[in-house]
């Protein structure tokens with residue numbers, strides 16, 4: 001009796017003490033904190049859409065990080081890529097509730113300032129609904145300084161990283177962004193045509209959906225079955241270079257060459273209402289390679305026509321990127337003919353050297369020196 005009650009009291013005191021300790025130890029960052037550098041497409045909840053959307057933090061004295069996610073997070077989980085101090089992105093699966101991010105696996109430990117970059121990897125199941133971020137006691141949020149180069153990529157499955165283990169984080173647009181030490185936002189929707197038609201489950205084409213906050217997955221999302229217009233004032237940072245690689249699904253849906261050219265021209269005209277002067281790089285298709293070495297092409301010559309038409313209208317900031325020969329059968333998964341991991345790396349290298357030839361030099365350093 002006496003022993004039991006004597007034991008009970010210290011345990012309760014200990015529990016209360018450690019509870020208070022936890023409270024005072026934590027640094028809580030609300031989702032509205034202006035030092036969170038959100039990138040890509042976030043809705044009001046706030047929650048991500050489109051592969052690659054996420055946020056960046058610059059933290060002093062970082063030791064631990066927990067993400068508190070809300071009910072609009074993909075169930076049962078969403079895969080995010082986490083990079084510390086501009087290192088490799090590692091996959092962490094997160095769910096609604098508290099998610100401890102295993103930074104110790106990534107943190108080099110030598111720096112007072114740590115940059116953490118987080119993004120949704122998947123072209124579907126890519127919703128993280130950020131409520132708050134809990135950092136260790138003594139951690140302090142500093143401003144994140146974005147790169148002076150900011151790419152906006154627009155495309156379909158060939159840009160979204162479909163079929164890759166780490167999703168968009170292994171796809172050529174992401175790799176190009178990293179190689180240039182640039183900010184990068186990727187609006188790429190597998191199966192979607194540019195033309196605003198139903199295509200492989202997508203209720204809209206990219207010429208419509210690019211101007212929306214949500215990707216076309218909204219239609220299959222019970223808790224957010226609607227789409228809202230994207231406020232381009234929320235682009236962070238404003239893109240400095242636009243890259244478009246699209247048309248495969250228009251071709252599959254039998255959109256004629258002249259219809260496709262018309263849709264593409266209207267799309268660029270509409271892009272110009274938002275992005276007035278930025279260079280726009282228009283990719284030709286690299287085609288669908290076969291095991292016999294042949295490559296099946298679509299809309300040959302049409303992309304040149306689109307670019308020529310812009311030039312005739314006085315817009316000389318639109319450039320054709322001829323990707324012929326960039327992708328061979330060895331560079332794709334044989335069963336779905338999409339680039340494999342090495343294929344994406346090859347495409348990224350090809351485009352990097354193309355851009356360097358054009359006049360864009362990769363940054364030597366990220367702006368937040370670590």
Ligand SMILES: *[C@@H]1O[C@H](CO)[C@@H](O)[C@H](O)[C@H]1NC(C)=O
Pocket residue numbers: 077079091092093
């Ligand atoms: C994340 O979840 C996916 C799907 O369940 C699984 O295939 C993958 O192995 C998980 N990755 C990690 C790093 O836990």
Ligand SMILES: *[C@@H]1O[C@H](CO)[C@@H](O)[C@H](O)[C@H]1NC(C)=O
Pocket residue numbers: 219220221222225
């Ligand atoms: C979303 O709404 C459409 C009607 O607009 C309906 O056909 C579809 O089944 C809904 N999807 C979900 C997941 O609720």
Ligand SMILES: *[C@@H]1O[C@H](CO)[C@@H](O)[C@H](O)[C@H]1NC(C)=O
Pocket residue numbers: 252253254
């Ligand atoms: C496109 O045309 C081909 C050849 O005429 C036909 O086999 C195919 O079913 C058509 N596809 C669609 C989506 O209409």
